[in-house]
Structures are given as C-alpha cells and as structure tokens.
Amino acid sequence: xxxxxxxxxxxxxxxxxxxxxxxxxxxxxxxxxxxxxxxxxxxxxxxxxxxxxxxxxxxxxxxxxxxxxxxxxxxxxxxxxxxxxxxxxxxxxxxxxxxxxxxxxxxxxxxxxxxxxxxxxxxxxxxxxxxxxxxxxxxxxxxxxxxxxxxxxxxxxxxxxxxxxxxxxxxxxxxxxxxxxxxxxxxxxxxxxxxxxxxxxxxxxxxxxxxxxxxxxxxxxxxxxxxxxxxxxxxx
Amino acid sequence: xxxxxxxxxxxxxxxxxxxxxxxxxxxxxxxxxxxxxxxxxxxxxxxxxxxxxxxxxxxxxxxxxxxxxxxxxxxxxxxxxxxxxxxxxxxxxxxxxxxxxxxxxxxxxxxxxxxxxxxxxxxxxxxxxxxxxxxxxxxxxxxxxxxxxxxxxxxxxxxxxxxxxxxxxxxxxxxxxxxxxxxxxxxxxxxxxxxxxxxxxxxxxxxxxxxxxxxxxxxxxxxxxxxxxxxxxxxxxxxxxxxxxxxxxxxxxxxxxxxxxxxxxxxxxxxxxxxxxxxxxxxxxxxxxxxxxxxxxxxxxxxxxxx
Numbered sequence: 001x002x003x004x005x006x007x008x009x010x011x012x013x014x015x016x017x018x019x020x021x022x023x024x025x026x027x028x029x030x031x032x033x034x035x036x037x038x039x040x041x042x043x044x045x046x047x048x049x050x051x052x053x054x055x056x057x058x059x060x061x062x063x064x065x066x067x068x069x070x071x072x073x074x075x076x077x078x079x080x081x082x083x084x085x086x087x088x089x090x091x092x093x094x095x096x097x098x099x100x101x102x103x104x105x106x107x108x109x110x111x112x113x114x115x116x117x118x119x120x121x122x123x124x125x126x127x128x129x130x131x132x133x134x135x136x137x138x139x140x141x142x143x144x145x146x147x148x149x150x151x152x153x154x155x156x157x158x159x160x161x162x163x164x165x166x167x168x169x170x171x172x173x174x175x176x177x178x179x180x181x182x183x184x185x186x187x188x189x190x191x192x193x194x195x196x197x198x199x200x201x202x203x204x205x206x207x208x209x210x211x212x213x214x215x216x217x218x219x220x221x222x223x224x225x226x227x228x229x230x231x232x233x234x235x236x
Numbered sequence: 237x238x239x240x241x242x243x244x245x246x247x248x249x250x251x252x253x254x255x256x257x258x259x260x261x262x263x264x265x266x267x268x269x270x271x272x273x274x275x276x277x278x279x280x281x282x283x284x285x286x287x288x289x290x291x292x293x294x295x296x297x298x299x300x301x302x303x304x305x306x307x308x309x310x311x312x313x314x315x316x317x318x319x320x321x322x323x324x325x326x327x328x329x330x331x332x333x334x335x336x337x338x339x340x341x342x343x344x345x346x347x348x349x350x351x352x353x354x355x356x357x358x359x360x361x362x363x364x365x366x367x368x369x370x371x372x373x374x375x376x377x378x379x380x381x382x383x384x385x386x387x388x389x390x391x392x393x394x395x396x397x398x399x400x401x402x403x404x405x406x407x408x409x410x411x412x413x414x415x416x417x418x419x420x421x422x423x424x425x426x427x428x429x430x431x432x433x434x435x436x437x438x439x440x441x442x443x444x445x446x447x448x449x450x451x452x453x454x455x456x457x458x459x460x461x462x463x464x465x466x467x468x469x470x471x472x473x474x475x476x477x478x479x480x481x482x483x484x485x486x487x488x489x490x491x492x493x494x495x496x497x498x499x500x501x502x503x504x505x506x507x508x509x510x511x512x513x514x515x516x517x518x519x520x521x522x523x524x525x526x527x528x529x530x531x532x533x534x535x536x537x538x539x540x541x542x543x
Contacts, residue, residue, distance in 0.1 A: 081451075085358065085361075089357070089358065089373055092370050092373050092374045093373060093374050095374075223354065223355050223356065224355070224356050224359065225347060225350045225351070225355035225356055225359035225360075226347070226359065227347065227359050227360065227361075227362050227363065228340055228343035228344050228347055228363055229340070229343075230340065230363075230486070230487035230488060231331075231332075231333065231336035231337050231339075231340050231487075231488070232331045232333070232336065233329055233331055233332070233448075233487065234329050234330040234331035234332075235329070235448070
C-alpha cells in the first residue's frame with residue numbers, strides 16, 4: 001500500500017475554496033511569511049493576537065458544532081458566501097453518513113497565527129489549524145484522516161478597528177461581548193451586530209483533508225446548469 | 237494484520253449503528269426493545285445513509301414553510317377560485333402574472349431533473365427550500381452515478397399548471413400541478429412497465445415571503461409574533477413566544493412536493509398486506525416512512541412486542 005507524506009508541504013495536497021478580497025495583497029507564500037501580528041497592530045493598536053487566536057478557535061469549534069448538529073447555518077455569519085456555499089455542500093454530503101458526521105464533529109484544532117497583513121484594501125490574518133480527530137474510530141476507519149492541516153484566511157475591510165478591550169467578538173455599538181450563537185442583535189443594547197466579529201470573515205479555506213478534495217472533484221465534474229430566473233415582482 | 241484492522245472497522249461501524257438503533261427506538265413510539273447484533277446495527281447504518289436519498293425520493297418531500305397559513309397546510313386554500321387567488325396576489329404585487337409563475341415552476345422542475353441527471357446541484361439552491369435542497373444535495377452531491385431509481389428521476393418531464401393561489405399573512409403560496417411523464421428519449425420503456433407508471437401528477441408548493449429577504453431563505457432578525465430577538469428551539473418555534481418562526485425568502489421557492497405516482501400507493505398496500513415487512517424494518521428506517529403508515533403500525537403494535 002502506498003503511504004502519503006504527512007508533512008503536507010506539497011501544494012498539490014491542499015484543497016482550496018474561496019478567494020482573498022479583491023485587491024488585497026495576499027500571496028501564495030503567505031503561510032510561510034511569518035510576519036507575526038505586527039502588520040495589523042501597526043494600523044490597529046487594540047488588535048490583540050492572543051484574543052484573535054482564541055476567537056478563531058471558537059470559530060473552528062463552531063464548525064465542529066455545525067457537523068454535530070448537521071447544520072451549516074452556524075458558520076454562515078463568519079464565512080464569505082463563496083466559502084460557505086462550498087462548505088455547506090461538503091457538510092450535507094459527507095454528514096449523510098453518521099460515522100463521518102460523528103468523526104468530523106470530534107475534530108479538535110490547535111491554532112497558530114501564521115501570517116498577518118494590512119494593505120489599503122483589507123486586513124488579513126491567516127490562521128493555521130492542526131486538526132486531530134478525537135474520536136478513536138477516525139483512525140480505525142482511515143488513519144490518514146485522523147490528522148490534517150487547515151489554513152483559514154480571515155479578512156476585514158482596511159478601516160476596521162478592534163474594540164478597545166481587545167475582544168474580537170463584541171458589539172461595536174456598546175462593547176458588550178457578542179455571543180456567537182446569537183441572532184444578530186446585541187443582547188445588551190439590541191443593536192444590529194451582524195458585523196459582531198469586528199468585520200472578520202473567512203474568505204478562503206485550504207485543507208489537506210482528502211475527502212474534501214474527493215467530494216469537490218465529484219461536484220466540479222457536474223456540468224453547470226442555469227438557475228431559473230424569478231418572475232418579475234413589483235414591491236409596494 | 238488486515239483482518240484485525242477490518243474487524244476493528246466493523247466493530248466501530250457496528251457501535252455507531254447500535255447507538256443509532258437505541259436512539260431511534262427511544263424516539264419511536266411502539267418500536268419495542270432496541271434491535272441488537274450486527275444485522276440490526278448495519279440496518280441502522282444503512283438507514284442513516286439512505287435517509288437523504290429517501291427524503292429526496294419520498295412521496296412527500298419538504299413541507300410548507302413555518303408560519304404558513306393553516307389553509308395552506310390543510311390544503312383548503314386551493315378550493316377558492318384561481319381568479320380570485322390571482323387577484324389577491326396581484327393586489328400586493330402589481331407585476332404578478334400567473335403565466336410567468338407557471339413558466340418559472342416548469343423551469344424549476346426541469347432544473348431539478350437536470351440535477352438528477354448529473355448537473356450541479358448548486359444551480360437549484362436559489363429556488364428550493366432547505367428541506368428540499370439538502371437531501372437532494374446529499375444524494376446527488378457525490379456524483380456516484382445514476383443507476384437505480386435516480387435514472388427515472390432524470391427521465392422526468394412535466395408541464396406545469398397552477399392549481400391554486402393564496403395570499404397569507406407571511407407568504408404568498410401557489411399550488412402547481414406538474415403533469416409528469418417519463419421520457420425514455422427514443423428508447424423503449426422497460427418491458428412490462430404499465431402506462432400508468434409512466435404518467436402521473438405531482439403537487440408542488442411554491443412560496444415566497446411577502447417581504448423579500450434571505451439568500452434564498454433566512455429567518456428575520458426578530459420574531460414577527462412577539463418582537464423578541466430571533467432564537468428558535470429544535471422545533472423551529474420562537475423560544476420567547478413558542479410561535480412558529482417564519483422565513484424571509486428572496487423569491488418563489490419550491491417548498492413541498494407530493495408525488496401522486498402510483499408506485500407509492502402500491503408500496504403502502506404491500507406493507508399493509510404484510511405487516512411482517514414493516515416489523516423487519518429497523519426503527520431508524522421506520523421513521524422515514526410515510527407518517528400515516530407509521531401511525532397505523534404504531535397503533536396496532538403494543539409496546540415491547542416489536543422486534
């Protein structure tokens with residue numbers, strides 16, 4: 001049996017969905033650039049790398065919850081549409097099998113801030129997740145699926161600023177902590193806080209998880225088809 | 237080594253199936269004691285794997301959106317004359333044209349058939365409710381070929397005809413009758429397939445929120461009944477006032493399909509004639525069967541006597 005390399009240094013092993021914000025200077029080599037958090041801190045002194053990293057882990061944990069409940073909606077507020085569409089499709093496809101769903105829901109990730117950048121169009125933070133499946137059945141079914149790497153690119157508009165407290169998920173109106181499970185309104189002042197992540201959304205996800213590229217290959221082989229256009233509507 | 241590995245894999249799969257089996261038994265009234273052993277466990281694994289496929293091919297797929305008027309849920313809305321229903325929709329949408337909706341509905345039917353034939357399932361995401369799209373995506377997303385019943389779904393053709401219109405407090409609703417047939421594209425139908433199996437009707441419910449929103453459907457930021465911030469329980473009810481939380485939609489979405497293909501009635505009769513067939517179905521699979529059939533079985537099965 002041919003064994004795969006485990007260092008994931010081969011770019012061909014990475015499956016990528018989404019794209020950086022147009023005009024942002026995120027290059028292919030961002031993962032190894034290692035510029036720390038300085039790039040954002042220079043334009044946003046309240047940016048706290050540790051708080052950001054902790055928040056990014058909570059986003060990943062929300063992903064695990066999406067698998068547990070078979071509900072991709074949990075990720076919609078923190079993902080760009082192009083990323084969410086593909087992720088949701090991957091989730092509903094793979095989670096049709098209970099064992100896959102339970103294994104994916106048990107994934108735990110170690111996060112590291114791999115790269116940050118700031119340019120006139122956006123601020124960017126690349127978080128590298130080293131993912132391990134906690135469910136021992138994962139290794140029994142496929143030992144190569146028990147551990148993989150992911151890189152999530154978080155971006156926000158250039159003018160965004162972190163709350164003075166350094167917290168990432170806060171109501172930008174009153175500064176209260178924003179519950180990631182909430183409905184879009186601040187539980188304290190009821191302001192619309194759909195931008196409760198201080199503008200951060202995941203614009204690109206790269207993964208070495210084999211099943212992601214397998215399913216994507218099957219889906220991309222399907223011919224595109226036209227979506228029926230809605231009939232005209234006159235709104236009052 | 238490989239044998240040991242295979243054995244461990246089987247044990248892992250069995251454990252999942254057994255857990256699903258026990259959970260299904262707990263949730264299924266009259267299901268008796270949980271089935272045990274490899275066969276039962278694998279039965280539940282298969283039930284779980286087949287669930288999206290069964291939901292995508294079932295006699296009744298999806299359902300009216302939460303917050304639909306009772307008349308739409310019960311079907312009494314379709315008794316009113318079509319012209320008055322159209323006038324009511326036009327009173328709040330001057331551009332409403334039943335012919336345009338009919339054409340759109342026919343295009344949605346054709347697009348769904350296209351997905352069964354191998355087209356990208358993303359193409360129908362904007363025109364189907366979650367309850368219709370998700371099982372379809374899960375079933376066709378792997379692109380694993382089009383053998384079995386899928387091939388018949390890919391051969392369907394239909395002409396659409398509006399059967400009823402209703403203006404509700406939250407949604408406009410339209411019942412569209414699809415006069416469906418199988419198109420063997422120049423080839424001969426399978427020998428012995430009766431003509432009534434090749435022509436049938438389907439009832440498709442299309443709904444759109446009176447106030448547009450969603451992408452293609454999303455809950456409003458606050459509950460329209462009590463004004464509280466949107467939070468729903470597992471049943472989709474507002475946690476504050478326990479009223480159904482409706483959805484905003486970008487436009488018309490197909491939300492429910494009821495097939496009147498005679499094969500479904502035939503299957504029901506077969507199960508009724510031989511209850512043993514039903515009893516051998518794992519609890520997880522029983523939950524996927526038509527509610528009336530499930531109810532019948534539960535009504536005549538004393539607790540703890542089912543296998």
